[in-house]
Amino acid sequence: MRRIVLLSVVVLAGIALRGDSTGKNWASDPEWVKARYGGWGGPGVNPAPGPMDAIALKDYAPKPSLVVNETSVPKAKYPAIDVHSHINARTAEQVRDWVKTMDEAGIEMSVVLTGATGDEFDKLADLYLKAYPGRFQLYCGIDTRDIDKPDYPQRAAAELARCYKRGARGTGELTDKGTGFGRSANLPRNARLHPDDPRLDAFWDKCAELNIPANIHIADHPSCWKPLDVYQERTPDYQHFNLYGKDVPSWEELIEMRNRTLAKHPKTRFIACHLGNEGHDLKLLAATLDKYPNLYVDISARDYEVGRAPRTAAKFLARYKNRVLFGTDMGREKSMYQAWWRLLESADEFMPGRIWWRYYGLELPAPVLESLYRGNAKQVLSWAKM
Numbered sequence: 001m002r003r004i005v006l007l008s009v010v011v012l013a014g015i016a017l018r019g020d021s022t023g024k025n026w027a028s029d030p031e032w033v034k035a036r037y038g039g040w041g042g043p044g045v046n047p048a049p050g051p052m053d054a055i056a057l058k059d060y061a062p063k064p065s066l067v068v069n070e071t072s073v074p075k076a077k078y079p080a081i082d083v084h085s086h087i088n089a090r091t092a093e094q095v096r097d098w099v100k101t102m103d104e105a106g107i108e109m110s111v112v113l114t115g116a117t118g119d120e121f122d123k124l125a126d127l128y129l130k131a132y133p134g135r136f137q138l139y140c141g142i143d144t145r146d147i148d149k150p151d152y153p154q155r156a157a158a159e160l161a162r163c164y165k166r167g168a169r170g171t172g173e174l175t176d177k178g179t180g181f182g183r184s185a186n187l188p189r190n191a192r193l194h195p196d197d198p199r200l201d202a203f204w205d206k207c208a209e210l211n212i213p214a215n216i217h218i219a220d221h222p223s224c225w226k227p228l229d230v231y232q233e234r235t236p237d238y239q240h241f242n243l244y245g246k247d248v249p250s251w252e253e254l255i256e257m258r259n260r261t262l263a264k265h266p267k268t269r270f271i272a273c274h275l276g277n278e279g280h281d282l283k284l285l286a287a288t289l290d291k292y293p294n295l296y297v298d299i300s301a302r303d304y305e306v307g308r309a310p311r312t313a314a315k316f317l318a319r320y321k322n323r324v325l326f327g328t329d330m331g332r333e334k335s336m337y338q339a340w341w342r343l344l345e346s347a348d349e350f351m352p353g354r355i356w357w358r359y360y361g362l363e364l365p366a367p368v369l370e371s372l373y374r375g376n377a378k379q380v381l382s383w384a385k386m
């Protein structure tokens, strides 16, 4: 009896030490060895079991001994226009606090992607635009009620025009991660409203007529379509965004839908947020920008893409400096804005970030920073007076 118990403990400990409930010995899997160690082929020492084998991946937070520069960049080098924020303030007092933080961090204007229509939009317009003219732009959403009724295309375009009169200077964030826009997420797969749907032609054309951009979020980070297993690129903090095995089109199919939309509506300016969800492959994004002159991208929430490939990203941002806009999409804390300035302006190394990999400063030259922070927004956004 005693021997059996002991044996079970040893077996269970063995499973725990390998850190995987399947009990697979990953170290004997060549694919795993390559993913884990690259050309080294192993840890270079003889590993042995120990207390770290019981640490959960979600809890791992190494403190480096590395001593390198930590640059403080309290304010953006140029007054910045943040083209990607959300309803981060709901009361007059909160809006006042936000403006104070913007002043301290060097944000001249925040674009609030409300996603709202109707009364909800009108209330937000009063809250932001009346109190602080010149400090905010508001984007409205898209009406996705009764998309099957024959009047839908005109109704959606008419609501956009109405919001424009109430101060909207763009539309967004229009999100389709595979379940379609807005309410169509509850519909069966073939009934959902995707960007290239002919029912949206009038809406996109209305954007062009009003001369306002559409901020679109189509697909998502490609890791969302990969299993949540030992090869998953992003940490467990992001696992709730995962779409692997869900009833949605593939990442490639969604990008195709977006590209068809860009081609079909050449007079409409589209800002594909989060580096068009192609920030992991800047060659691909470059080709996309070359092909579709009506496409712009914002860098919001892709600190972890530019920060892990600082040299490639700096070259890309210099080459496409007329196509990339600054955005955050990460709330309104002063430290958040300042982390962006440090990433884009300094040459600091091994900065902690939001994902397990560390960031390296891009040290962008002044003309690139100026375009990214404001110059481009001056060209791409709508500056029509109310």
Ligand SMILES: [Zn+2]
Pocket: 084, 086, 113, 173, 329
């Ligand atoms: Zn967003």
